[in-house]
Amino acid sequence: MTYKGEETFRHGQPSRLGILVTNLGTPDAPTTSALRRYLAEFLWDPRVVEVPRPLWWLILHGVILRIRPSRSAEAYRSVWQPGGSPLLIHTADQCEGIRAALQKKYGDNLVVGFAMRYGNPSIASVLDQMQQQGVRQLLVLPLYPQYSASTSGSTFDAIAKDFTRRRWLPDFRFISHYHDFSPYIEAMATRIERHWAANGRNQKLVLSYHGVPKKYLLRGDPYHCECHKTSRLLAERLGLSADEFMTTFQSRFGREEWLQPYTDETMKSLPGKGVESVDVFCPGFSSDCLETIEEINEENREYFTESGGKGFAYIPALNASEEHIEALVALIEQNLEGWAAPSNDPETLRNREQRAESVKEQLGW
Numbered sequence: 001m002t003y004k005g006e007e008t009f010r011h012g013q014p015s016r017l018g019i020l021v022t023n024l025g026t027p028d029a030p031t032t033s034a035l036r037r038y039l040a041e042f043l044w045d046p047r048v049v050e051v052p053r054p055l056w057w058l059i060l061h062g063v064i065l066r067i068r069p070s071r072s073a074e075a076y077r078s079v080w081q082p083g084g085s086p087l088l089i090h091t092a093d094q095c096e097g098i099r100a101a102l103q104k105k106y107g108d109n110l111v112v113g114f115a116m117r118y119g120n121p122s123i124a125s126v127l128d129q130m131q132q133q134g135v136r137q138l139l140v141l142p143l144y145p146q147y148s149a150s151t152s153g154s155t156f157d158a159i160a161k162d163f164t165r166r167r168w169l170p171d172f173r174f175i176s177h178y179h180d181f182s183p184y185i186e187a188m189a190t191r192i193e194r195h196w197a198a199n200g201r202n203q204k205l206v207l208s209y210h211g212v213p214k215k216y217l218l219r220g221d222p223y224h225c226e227c228h229k230t231s232r233l234l235a236e237r238l239g240l241s242a243d244e245f246m247t248t249f250q251s252r253f254g255r256e257e258w259l260q261p262y263t264d265e266t267m268k269s270l271p272g273k274g275v276e277s278v279d280v281f282c283p284g285f286s287s288d289c290l291e292t293i294e295e296i297n298e299e300n301r302e303y304f305t306e307s308g309g310k311g312f313a314y315i316p317a318l319n320a321s322e323e324h325i326e327a328l329v330a331l332i333e334q335n336l337e338g339w340a341a342p343s344n345d346p347e348t349l350r351n352r353e354q355r356a357e358s359v360k361e362q363l364g365w
C-alpha cells in the first residue's frame, strides 16, 4: 500500500487553510445513462438505503436502475439550465460568494472549493487540488442545515475514506449541522418577509423538508427533531402562531413509511380543510434543485390547485443570496476560531526553506 503524498514537498511551500463546501450532487446530464451512473452511486450508499447489501443489490440493479433513470431524466430535463443542473450552478455560485468574502479578509492563504458527495466534482478530486495548494488545515461545510446520517453522516464517510489513502492528513474540522444557527434563521426570515412584502401573504406557510424513512428516526437519527426546531425558530422569528405554519416532508422514495405528514398528501387535503392559499418554503434545501423546482413548484402546486386551492406561491431557496452568503460566512468564521490563517510572507518561507536545507546538509542527505 502506498499512501498519496507529495514527493516534491519543499519546506518553503506556502501552507494554507482550506474551506470545502459540499452538497449532495447531481447527474452530469439529464440523460438516462448519466442518471443510471448517478443513481447507482447514490443509492448504493449504505447510509442512504439501510437494507442488507445482497438483497439491496438485487433490487437496485434488477428493478430500480432499469426503471428510474429514464423517468428521473425526464424530470431533470424540465429543470435543466443552459449552465447545467440548478443544484450545481447554485452550489458553484455559493462557493464563489464565500470565497470572495473570506479572501477579502484573509487573502489567498485561505482557499475555498466545492465538491459533491455523488458525481462531480468529486470530493477526492477537490481534496487532491487542495493538497497541491498546500492546505494543512481543512474545514468541511456540507450544505445540510439539519443533520441526517443519510446526508451529513455520509459526507463524513466520504472524507474519512479519502483520508485513508493520504499520507499527510490536515488538521480537520467538520460542520455536521447548523439547523438553529441564528444567522441562518435570520436569512430565511428575511427571504420570506421580502417575498410577502412584494407578493402579499397567503393563509398558511408550509415548511417542506426532504423526508427520510421513519425507521431512521426510531433508530436515533436527530433529523426529524432538527427540522421541527428550525421550523419553530423560524416561526418565532416571523411571529407566526401555531395555525399559521406547518412542517411537512417530501420526496418519499420506496414503499416503506417515511416521516409524516407527507407534503403531497398535505397539499391534496388542505383545501378541503379551509386553507385556500399557501406559501411554501423549503428550509432544508440550501439550493433550489429538482426537489424544489419540479416536485414543489410544479407537482405539488398542481396537487393543491386541483384539490380546490386558489393561491400557491413557492418562495425560492436561499441559493447564493447575499443574506445566505453572510450567514454561511458567519458559520465558517465561528468554526475557524483558533485557526489563524498561516503566515506565508516570502521571508518566512525563505527562512523555512533555508533551515530545512541546513538540516539536510548536516545529515549529508
Ligand SMILES: C=CC1=C(C)c2cc3[nH]c(cc4nc(cc5[nH]c(cc1n2)c(C)c5CCC(=O)O)C(CCC(=O)O)=C4C)c(C)c3C=C
Binding pocket: 024, 025, 026, 027, 039, 047, 048, 049, 068, 072, 085, 087, 144, 148, 150, 151, 210, 211, 212, 213, 251, 253, 284, 285, 289, 290, 291
Ligand atoms: C436535503 C436533504 C436530503 C435528504 C435528507 C435526502 C435523503 C434521501 N434522498 C433519497 C433519494 C433521492 N434523493 C434525490 C434527490 C435529492 N435529494 C436531496 C437532498 C436530500 N436527500 C437533493 C438536494 C436532491 C436533488 C438533487 C438534484 O440533482 O437536484 C434523488 C434523485 C432524484 C430522483 O431520482 O428522484 C433520489 C433518488 C433517499 C433514499 C434519502 C434518504 C434515505
Ligand SMILES: [Fe+2]
Binding pocket: 210, 251
Ligand atoms: Fe434525496
Ligand SMILES: [Fe+2]
Binding pocket: 251, 290, 291, 295
Ligand atoms: Fe423528488
